[in-house]
Amino acid sequence: MIYVVKSNDTLFKIAERFKTTVPSILDANIICNPDFIAEGEPLLIPDDISKSDIPKAGAGPFYITRPGDTLDCIANQVGMSTELLAIINNIQNSNVLYSGNELLTTGLYYDNPEDLKRLWETTPGDDCFINGIADHGIYYLGSFQWLAYGEASIQPLLELLANPCEDVRLNAIISLGRLALNGKVLKALIPFTKNEDYISDFAKIAIRRIGLKSMGLDRVHITMNNSYLSTESDTIxxxxxxxxxxxxxxxxxxxxxxxxxxxxxxxxxxxxxxxxxxxxxxxxxxxxxxx
CATH class of the missing domain: 2.30.30 (SH3 type barrels.)
Structure with missing residues (x-):
């Protein structure tokens, strides 16, 4: 179950309330400092040993740093080396970690951006069909790979905007929005906003996201479809x-x-x-x- 931390809660009190143990809660959640849990924070409370293979709550594809965190601890919790976590998040000093930062926790699965670009180009068939498995495993997950490569992703993604397959172009636009770096990007995206198709909406969202990051609002994201928010008392x-x-x-x-x-x-x-x-x-x- 999911429990939202209340005022004066401790892990020990929560464990007692739900007849579990502090180590079990730590196994289910990414918590580097057991003495710090924030009011309003949701915790996954384990209730079935058969579900012990569920990934820990708190990270994927990003993690929000908290007081008491270290890069070594976060890397260990997400199954990544400290060195790689520092590289993909452009952290120069692994001993200095500020609370409230959004860290990418997706590893690098391809040697370089050009390899990923070739995979994106060669995956669709002649009819541009991309099955669901490839769409998720190559394009959705790949969008975070581009983010891990940083500025080196810009030119390959700009070239993918000219791909004959609409879904490849769409995923390139989404990836540029996730990357949120400018350079030549805005000039390349603006023509897509003038089309009367669904891709234009994504191009506008990507441009807005780039603008937010340029103002230092890195943690502000933009929804791509209609959805809902579940609160304690309502659905919005x-x-x-x-x-x-x-x-x-x-x-x-x-x-x-x-x-x-x-x-x-x-x-x-x-x-x-x-x-x-x-x-x-x-x-x-x-x-x-x-x-």
Whole structure:
């Protein structure tokens, strides 16, 4: 189950309340400093030993740093080397880690951006068909690979904007929005906003995301479709194009079935224009639906 931390809670008190143990809670959540849990923070409370293979709540594809965190601890919790975590997040000094930063926790699966570009170009058939497995494994997950490569991703992605397959162009636009670096990007994206098709909406969202990052608002993301927010007392509609800040990534609800079976995954977010906080659902395969 998911429990939202209350005032004066400790891990020991929570463990006693739900007849579990502090080590079990630590095994289910990414917590580097057991003495620090924040009021309002959702925790996954383990209740079934058979579900011990569920990834820890708190990270994927990003992690929000907290007081008491170290890069070594975060890397260990997400199954990554400290060196790689520092490289993909452009951290120059691994001994200095500021609370409230959003760290990418997706590793590098290809040697360089050009290898990923070739994979994106060669995956569609002659009819531009991309099956669901490839769409998720190559394009959705690949969008975070581009983010890990940083500025080296810009030129390959700009070239992919000219791909004959619409879905490749769409995923390149989404990836540029996730990367949120300017350079030649805005000039390349603006023509897509003038089309009367669904891709134009994504291009506009990507441009907005780049603008937010240029103002230092790195943690503000923009929703790509209509969705909802579950609060303790209500369900609130969240229209496409809403700005959100993720307070905790990857919160699995093991008691609720997801869109494609398995369990439903949420992110705990705050809506920027209203200040409301709650659980924002992920799509199938635990895919986030915002840039």
């Amino acid at each position: 509609e969240v229209p496409k194009g809403s700005e959100i800040v993720v307070l905790k990534w990857f919160v699995p609800n093991l008691e609720e079935e997801g869109p494609r079976g398995g369990y439903q995954v949420y992110d705990y977010v705050q809506i920027v224009n209203t200040g409301q906080t709650g659980f924002f659902p992920r799509a199938g395969d635990a895919a986030i639906t915002f840039i």
